[in-house]
Amino acid sequence: MSQSSWDVHDGVKLKCEIRDENGALKDPAKLTFKIKPKGGTATVYVYGTDPEIVRESTGKYYVIWTWPSPGQWYYSWRSENPDQYEERRPFIRGGELS
Numbered sequence: 001m002s003q004s005s006w007d008v009h010d011g012v013k014l015k016c017e018i019r020d021e022n023g024a025l026k027d028p029a030k031l032t033f034k035i036k037p038k039g040g041t042a043t044v045y046v047y048g049t050d051p052e053i054v055r056e057s058t059g060k061y062y063v064i065w066t067w068p069s070p071g072q073w074y075y076s077w078r079s080e081n082p083d084q085y086e087e088r089r090p091f092i093r094g095g096e097l098s
Helices: none
Strands: 005-007 011-017 030-037 043-046 054-057 060-066 071-080 084-088 091-093
Touching (some): 030 060
Parallel strands (some): 005 091
Antiparallel strands (some): 011 060, 030 043, 071 091
């Protein structure tokens, strides 16, 4: 079971797997990660340009994201060649950590 709720300042590994039409893991020609708070401005990372996107192995990537504020956040991964799109909606709790 995956966690869907975190506290402010928690770091979380947001993962992505890219597969071709046969289901085999494949590195995409382009990979973009986007995250934004509900009603807020997006932060966008592009693999090969931004060091925040890390390649673990063929077709497997991740970003370590530290939640800066409480509320509802949306993130997505988008790849080209193969074309894939995945969106997730994690939540974090309000309040401060002691």
